[in-house]
Amino acid sequence: MTHFIKRGLILSCIAGLALAGQNAIASTPDQTYNLTILHTNDNHGRFWPNRHGEYGMAARAALIQGIRDEVASNGGHTLLLSGGDINTGVPESDLQDAEPDFKGMNYMSYDAMALGNHEFDNPMSVLRQQYEWARFPFLSANILNKDTGMPLFKSHEMFNLDGLKVAVVGFTTEDTIRIGNPEFLGGVEIQSPVEVAKELIPELAANSDLVVAITHMGHYRFGDHGGNAAGDVTLAKAVEGLDVIVGGHSQTPTFSPDVQNNTLIVQAKEWGKYVGRLDLQVRNGAISVINYELIPVNLKKKVKINGEKVRVFIDKEIIADETLQAILEPYQNQGQEQLTQVIGNADEVFIGAREQVRTRETNLGNLIALAQMARVQADVGIMNSGGIRADMPAGDITYKDVLTVQPFANTVAYVDLSGAELMSYLEAAANKAAGSGAFAQFAGVKITMTGDNMTSAAVAGKAVEPTQTYRVAVNAYMASGGDGYPRLSDHANFVNSGFVDAEVLKDYISNHSPLKTADYAAKGDVTRN
Numbered sequence: 001m002t003h004f005i006k007r008g009l010i011l012s013c014i015a016g017l018a019l020a021g022q023n024a025i026a027s028t029p030d031q032t033y034n035l036t037i038l039h040t041n042d043n044h045g046r047f048w049p050n051r052h053g054e055y056g057m058a059a060r061a062a063l064i065q066g067i068r069d070e071v072a073s074n075g076g077h078t079l080l081l082s083g084g085d086i087n088t089g090v091p092e093s094d095l096q097d098a099e100p101d102f103k104g105m106n107y108m109s110y111d112a113m114a115l116g117n118h119e120f121d122n123p124m125s126v127l128r129q130q131y132e133w134a135r136f137p138f139l140s141a142n143i144l145n146k147d148t149g150m151p152l153f154k155s156h157e158m159f160n161l162d163g164l165k166v167a168v169v170g171f172t173t174e175d176t177i178r179i180g181n182p183e184f185l186g187g188v189e190i191q192s193p194v195e196v197a198k199e200l201i202p203e204l205a206a207n208s209d210l211v212v213a214i215t216h217m218g219h220y221r222f223g224d225h226g227g228n229a230a231g232d233v234t235l236a237k238a239v240e241g242l243d244v245i246v247g248g249h250s251q252t253p254t255f256s257p258d259v260q261n262n263t264l265i266v267q268a269k270e271w272g273k274y275v276g277r278l279d280l281q282v283r284n285g286a287i288s289v290i291n292y293e294l295i296p297v298n299l300k301k302k303v304k305i306n307g308e309k310v311r312v313f314i315d316k317e318i319i320a321d322e323t324l325q326a327i328l329e330p331y332q333n334q335g336q337e338q339l340t341q342v343i344g345n346a347d348e349v350f351i352g353a354r355e356q357v358r359t360r361e362t363n364l365g366n367l368i369a370l371a372q373m374a375r376v377q378a379d380v381g382i383m384n385s386g387g388i389r390a391d392m393p394a395g396d397i398t399y400k401d402v403l404t405v406q407p408f409a410n411t412v413a414y415v416d417l418s419g420a421e422l423m424s425y426l427e428a429a430a431n432k433a434a435g436s437g438a439f440a441q442f443a444g445v446k447i448t449m450t451g452d453n454m455t456s457a458a459v460a461g462k463a464v465e466p467t468q469t470y471r472v473a474v475n476a477y478m479a480s481g482g483d484g485y486p487r488l489s490d491h492a493n494f495v496n497s498g499f500v501d502a503e504v505l506k507d508y509i510s511n512h513s514p515l516k517t518a519d520y521a522a523k524g525d526v527t528r529n
C-alpha cells in the first residue's frame with residue numbers, strides 16, 4: 001500500500017500517515033525513497049536469551065538481517081537505532097561492563113544509540129570504554145561535558161542514503177540527574193531536552209529530508225508525565241519539524257504508534273523482546289508511513305496441551321545467528337563464573353529463612369531495606385519479607401549468595417510522599433500480618449502501633465510532620481500493589497530507579513564489608529501495644 005499525501009494531513013490510521021515534513025527537500029526531485037527504521041530500547045544487559053529461550057541478541061541479529069536483506073532487495077535503506085539503556089539489569093552483563101551487549105550491537109551494525117540514564121550507573125571510565133567498543137555513535141544533544149559545554153559524545157549524526165538525508169539526534173531524560181549515580185555524574189551537565197530540541201530541530205530540519213530523534217525520555221500518554229521528567233509526547237508537541245521519535249525509558253510497547261503534532265512516536269518495550277519496524281516512503285519532501293509493527297523475538301506464551309501448561313512461540317521461531325551466538329557464549333560463561341567470586345563477608349549469618357523473616361524483624365531484612373534506601377537516597381526503606389528467600393551465609397559472600405537471597409530481579413523504586421501520605425502508608429505496612437510474605441521489614445523509621453492503629457512514627461529520630469516530604473524506597477512489586485500494599489506506582493512522584501535489588505544489595509555488601517550483624521540487629525522498628 002503506497003500513499004503520497006500532502007504534508008500536514010493526518011489520517012486516522014497509521015499506514016498512509018504523513019509526518020511533520022517541515023524539512024528542506026535535500027533529496028533528488030521526483031525520486032521515491034524507501035526507508036525502514038528498525039529499533040530497540042532498554043536492552044538492560046539482555047544479550048543472552050532467558051531460560052525459556054526468549055529474546056537474546058543472536059535471534060535479534062537473525063531477524064534484523066532478514067529484514068535488511070528484504071528491504072535492500074526492494075532498493076530500500078535501513079537504519080537500526082537504539083533508544084538507550086544498554087546497561088544494568090543482568091549480573092552476567094553488569095559484571096563485564098556490558099561488553100557482550102556492545103559487541104552484539106556492533107555485530108548487528110547499529111547505526112546510532114541514544115544515551116540512557118543507566119549509561120551513567122558506572123564510573124565515566126566505563127562509559128568511555130563502552131564508547132571505544134562501540135562502532136556506532138552515542139547520541140545526546142542535552143548531556144553536556146561540564147568543562148567544555150559541548151555534548152558529552154555527539155548531539156546528532158547525519159546519514160546520506162543515496163541522496164536521502166536523514167538527521168538522527170539523541171535526547172536523554174532530565175531525570176538522569178536524580179536517578180543516576182550522583183558520584184558518576186559530576187562531570188556532566190544535563191539540560192532540558194525540550195529546550196535544546198527547540199533550538200536544534202529546526203536547524204536539522206532545514207538540512208535534511210527526515211529528522212528522527214532517538215530518545216531516552218519515556219512515553220507518557222497525553223504527555224502526563226507525573227513525577228517523571230518530560231517525555232516524548234511533550235517533546236513532539238513542543239517542536240516543529242520532528243518526524244519520528246524512537247523512544248525508550250518507559251519500556252512501552254507501541255503496538256499502535258502515538259502521533260502527536262505530526263510526529264510519530266514509537267518504542268519497543270524492553271530487553272530486545274521486540275524489534276520495531278517502521279517502513280517510510282519519502283518523495284519530494286513528503287514522508288508517508290507505509291507500515292509499523294513490533295516483531296516479537298522468540299517470545300512465548302503458556303498454553304495448556306493435554307492438561308499440561310507448556311510454553312509456545314507467539315509468532316514463528318527465529319533461528320539464532322550462529323556466529324553471534326558463538327561470539328556471545330564465552331561472555332555468558334565468563335559471567336556465570338564471576339557470580340561465584342567473593343564480593344564481601346560477614347561475621348555471622350544474616351537471617352532470611354522464611355519462618356524467621358516473615359514473622360519478625362531480622363538483620364537481613366534491615367540490611368536489604370537499608371541498602372535500597374541508601375541507593376535512592378530515601379528517608380525510609382520498606383521490604384516485603386516474601387522477597388527475601390534465604391539466609392546469607394557467615395564468612396565469604398558471593399554474588400550467587402545474593403541472588404539466592406533476592407532471585408526475582410525486582411527493581412528498586414521510590415516515591416516522595418507528604419508526611420500525611422507516609423503515615424497512612426506506614427500504617428498499612430505495619431499491619432501486614434506476621435507469617436505472610438507481605439510482612440514488612442523497615443529501615444529509617446520507628447513506629448508505634450496500638451492494635452491496628454499507628455499511634456506514632458519517627459523518621460531519623462523525629463516525629464513525622466504531615467506537611468514535610470519524605471522519600472520512601474520500596475521494590476517495584478510492592479509499588480504496583482503486590483502483597484496488598486497500597487499502590488504507589490501511579491503516584492505523581494513515583495520513580496522506578498531501574499536498579500535491580502540483588503545488584504543493590506551486592507553493591508552495599510561490597511562497600512560495607514566486613515559486615516557485622518550487630519550493626520543490623522533487630523532494634524524494635526515496630527513497637528506493638
Ligand SMILES: [Zn+2]
Nearest residue numbers: 085116117249
Ligand atoms: Zn531509562
